[in-house]
Amino acid sequence: MRIGIVCPYSFDVPGGVQNHVMDLAEALLGLGHEVSVLAPADEDAALPPYVVSAGRAVPLPYNGSVARIAFGPVSTARVRRWITRGDFDVLHVHEPLTPSLSMLAVLCARGPVVATFHTAMTRSRVLSAAQGVLQILLERLTARIAVSALARKVQVEHMDGGAVEIPNGVAVAKFAGVEPLPGWPGECAPGTGGTLGFLGRFTEPRKGFPILRDAFVALAPHRPGLRLLVAGPGDAEDLYGQFPAELRERVTFLGMVSEADKPRMLRSLHLYVAPNTGGESFGMILTEALAAGTTVVASDLDAFRRVLDGGRAGRLFPTGEAAALRDALTELLDDAGQRAGLTAAGDQVVANFDWPVVARRVLEVYAAAIEATDGRVMDQEWAGLG
Amino acid sequence: MPGMWWVVGATLVLGLVSAYLIWTAGRVERLQARAESAARALDAHLLRRAAAAAVLAEQRYGVELYSAARIALDAVGEEREAAENDLTRQLRTVVLDPADPACEAVIAASRRLALARQVHTDLVRDARAARGRPLVRLLRMGRGREWPRYFDVDDPTVTPKADVTTG
Numbered sequence: 001m002r003i004g005i006v007c008p009y010s011f012d013v014p015g016g017v018q019n020h021v022m023d024l025a026e027a028l029l030g031l032g033h034e035v036s037v038l039a040p041a042d043e044d045a046a047l048p049p050y051v052v053s054a055g056r057a058v059p060l061p062y063n064g065s066v067a068r069i070a071f072g073p074v075s076t077a078r079v080r081r082w083i084t085r086g087d088f089d090v091l092h093v094h095e096p097l098t099p100s101l102s103m104l105a106v107l108c109a110r111g112p113v114v115a116t117f118h119t120a121m122t123r124s125r126v127l128s129a130a131q132g133v134l135q136i137l138l139e140r141l142t143a144r145i146a147v148s149a150l151a152r153k154v155q156v157e158h159m160d161g162g163a164v165e166i167p168n169g170v171a172v173a174k175f176a177g178v179e180p181l182p183g184w185p186g187e188c189a190p191g192t193g194g195t196l197g198f199l200g201r202f203t204e205p206r207k208g209f210p211i212l213r214d215a216f217v218a219l220a221p222h223r224p225g226l227r228l229l230v231a232g233p234g235d236a237e238d239l240y241g242q243f244p245a246e247l248r249e250r251v252t253f254l255g256m257v258s259e260a261d262k263p264r265m266l267r268s269l270h271l272y273v274a275p276n277t278g279g280e281s282f283g284m285i286l287t288e289a290l291a292a293g294t295t296v297v298a299s300d301l302d303a304f305r306r307v308l309d310g311g312r313a314g315r316l317f318p319t320g321e322a323a324a325l326r327d328a329l330t331e332l333l334d335d336a337g338q339r340a341g342l343t344a345a346g347d348q349v350v351a352n353f354d355w356p357v358v359a360r361r362v363l364e365v366y367a368a369a370i371e372a373t374d375g376r377v378m379d380q381e382w383a384g385l386g
Numbered sequence: 387m388p389g390m391w392w393v394v395g396a397t398l399v400l401g402l403v404s405a406y407l408i409w410t411a412g413r414v415e416r417l418q419a420r421a422e423s424a425a426r427a428l429d430a431h432l433l434r435r436a437a438a439a440a441v442l443a444e445q446r447y448g449v450e451l452y453s454a455a456r457i458a459l460d461a462v463g464e465e466r467e468a469a470e471n472d473l474t475r476q477l478r479t480v481v482l483d484p485a486d487p488a489c490e491a492v493i494a495a496s497r498r499l500a501l502a503r504q505v506h507t508d509l510v511r512d513a514r515a516a517r518g519r520p521l522v523r524l525l526r527m528g529r530g531r532e533w534p535r536y537f538d539v540d541d542p543t544v545t546p547k548a549d550v551t552t553g
Contacts, residue, residue, distance in 0.1 A: 139417060139512040143505045162504050368501035371427035372509060373420060 001366065003028060004088035006079075007039040008100030010057035011047060014259065016168075016284070017094055017118050020147075023171055025050055027359035038082050038101060040075075054078045054101050071099050079104045090114060090366045096137060106140050112369035114362075116145040117154070117163065142369040145362065148303065164365055168284050169358035172350060175263040175291035184268030186227065193225035194333040197269035197294075199262070199285060200232045202239060208275035208299060213242055214322035215275075215329060220247050223333070231257045231265050266292035270339070271332055274298040277320050283307045286314065287353045290346035295339040297328055313349040314342055407525070414516045414528040421513035421534035424506040428537060431502040432470060433459065435495040435542065439473060442480075442488040451476050467539050474542045482544060493544060500543045510534045 007021040018039075025035045025048075035050050040057035047053065054075055079101060083091070092114045093102040106113055144163035146152035152165045185195040196216065202209035212228075220226050230239060231254040240248050257265050266272060272289035276299055283303045289296050290307075296314035298304040308314035315332060317324045332339055351357065436458040443452035454469075454476040461469035477496065482489040513534040516522065 135515075139413075139516070142420075142509070143501070144508070162508055164501060164504060364498060364501055368427070368498070368505045371430075371502065372424035372505045374423055 001363070002034045002087060002089045003036070003366065004083065004086045004091045004105075005035060005037045006091070006093045006102045006105040007037060008093075008095050008098055008102040010040045010042075011051065012042055012045055012057070019259070020116075020118070020168060021094060022048065023169055023355050024359060024362065026171075027169065027355035028363070030356060031359060031363070033363075036082070036086050036088075038079065038105070040101060052082055054082070071101075071104070075101060076104050076108070080108050083108055083110075090370055092116065092362075092366070094118065096141070097134070103137065106137055109140060112142040112366075112373040113140055114143045114145065114365055114369050115141045116147065117151045118147050119151065142372055143365050145365055149306070150303070166358060166361050166365070167353060168287070169355035170284070170287040170291050170350065170353045172291045172354045175266065175288060176293060178263045178267055178292070180268040181264050184229065185270050187225065188270045188333060188336070190334045192223060194223070194270045195227045195229055195268065196329065197229045197266065197272050198232070198275075199230075199257070199265065199272075201234060202230060202232055203234050206277050208277045208320070210242075211275040211277070211299075211320060211322045211325060212273050215326040216251075217244065217247060218322070218326050219329060220250060223330075226250065226333075227252065229254065229265065229268060231255070231262075262288065263292050266294050269294050271329060272296050273325070273329075274304065275325060276301060276304070287350055290314070290343075290350040291353075293343055293347070295332060295342050296346065297325065297332065307349070309345070309349050312342075313346040410522065411525075411527045414513075414522055417509070417513040417516045418528050418531045418534060421506075421509045422531070424502070424509045425534070425537070428499075428502045428506045431495070431499040432466075435492070435499045436473060438488075438491040438495045439477060442492050445488050447480050451480060467537065470539045470542070474540055474544075477542075477544050496542050496544045500541060503537070503539065503542065506537060510536050 005021055005025055007018060009015055009017055011018055011022075021037060021039070025037050028035045029050065037048075037051045038054050039047075039051055040055060041047055041051070041053040042056055043053065045053070055078060083105065088111070090112050091105060091109050093105050094116045095118055096102040096106045096115045097117075102115075106115070145166050146154075146163040147166065147168050149165060152163045186193060188194040196212070198209060198212055200207045200209075216226070216228050228251045230251065233256050236253045236255070239253050240251065243251055254265065266289050269289075272285075272294045274283070274286060274289075274296065278301065283298075283301075283306075286296055286298060286304060286307045290313060296308065298308060298314055298316055299319040300316040301319060304314075305311070305316060308316060315328050317328045332342075436455045440452060440455040440459070443449075443455055454473045458466075458469045458473040474496075477492060482493055484490050484493060517528050517533065522528065
């Protein structure tokens with residue numbers, strides 16, 4: 001199949017949508033399809049061979065944050081040229097409701113268009129001002145994909161249409177079998193040792209870091225050798241300031257970790273803790289921790305319960321309760337057998353999130369979109385589904 | 387010469403109005419054609435699933451599944467939605483092992499059918515919305531085609547009852 005994928009955000013800056021697009025493109029290439037990705041990028045940026053640059057992206061304050069996007073007559077001409085040259089069987093746009101390359105591609109497209117909605121945003125400000133434009137955009141889409149149950153709900157309730165829920169994939173191969181960071185995770189035996197981990201913005205309330213801190217502070221005096229490894233954006237002073245002086249040497253702050261170091265960080269842990277209090281639409285980090293073979297302890301949010309298969313593939317604790325988290329941590333750190341059981345179930349769960357598996361499901365949506373456009377049904381082999 | 391400006395203005399307005407009407411007519415036509423294509427694709431997937439179910443029924447599970455599949459294959463018009471729902475219910479009562487090719491064919495066909503149904507419903511909705519607009523009705527655009535119809539069946543997804551290992 002000849003597939004054209006449009007990414008609205010610049011590859012110069014890392015981000016969830018950009019990673020999704022790259023992993024999807026690579027998985028589709030791996031399944032033997034022809035893929036071209038159109039994305040904004042600086043002229044001199046180093047890009048993977050399948051990415052075509054649509055020119056420089058301009059930072060634009062949008063929906064409360066700054067997005068680097070490309071929009072305007074020059075971009076329109078480039079999108080049009082890319083579509084004509086590509087002669088694609090199907091066009092796959094991401095986040096088509098932000099004013100970006102994706103939106104331009106939808107407006108220029110002739111054939112089947114598949115759209116993926118990542119965020120659970122209800123309506124962008126620009127579009128709420130122009131209901132007619134929204135309708136014209138939406139009716140050009142042939143099939144829609146939502147990456148989370150929440151994003152799908154928004155589709156159904158606000159955009160007046162259904163969407164197929166296909167979760168974010170995780171490149172299992174990149175996470176499994178990597179080396180932990182030197183000196184980690186150390187020993188872990190009943191009553192002593194063990195390494196807990198947290199990845200993310202520890203200053204953001206809904207990430208729930210204070211809950212993990214409270215559990216750690218309560219547990220550490222009774223458990224010699226217990227350590228905490230934290231990674232993510234933020235200031236080291238702010239982090240260490242949250243802990244009593246005698247515990248600070250048992251907390252290690254890595255700062256931002258690169259995509260390449262993330263698997264190593266996750267493998268350096270006995271337990272990955274996700275104490276989020278809400279707002280998490282999918283729980284990507286949980287699938288990544290599972291792929292790294294690390295046992296997960298997570299708050300009992302809907303999204304987390306789904307990923308952890310109701311608690312079979314990881315321990316759930318009542319959201320926001322530090323005491324319950326402390327008990328769960330004690331139990332799991334003391335019981336290597338239980339950790340191994342959860343990790344084994346995690347391997348099964350994460351197999352469903354592996355990119356080649358997810359990419360096959362996306363291919364089936366492509367097939368449905370193409371069939372709905374010309375009315376003929378393609379056989380499994382042609383669609384690469386066999 | 388105020389008279390000339392009148393002519394220019396009127397021509398301009400007339401030009402814009404007709405451009406809008408032509409564009410709208412094209413849009414209605416395009417959406418209706420697409421809904422019809424989606425209906426053909428949906429029809430093909432329904433037949434595929436019923437055929438796969440019939441093959442499976444011949445191998446095992448016997449009469450009830452087989453007759454449900456036959457009835458779904460033969461049903462036309464109004465009866466078809468009920469017949470397809472019956473087949474979905476029958477398929478949900480049997481154990482489908484993904485390792486068995488006949489079962490896998492049914493599972494795959496059901497999955498593709500679920501997507502075709504979803505896409506068809508969305509595209510019919512778009513086409514009906516376009517055709518139902520007051521201006522479109524007034525000028526009777528798209529009257530060369532029948533109103534796109536929904537195909538109202540339950541979600542045909544079947545969950546494979548594989549060996550569920552407990553961790």
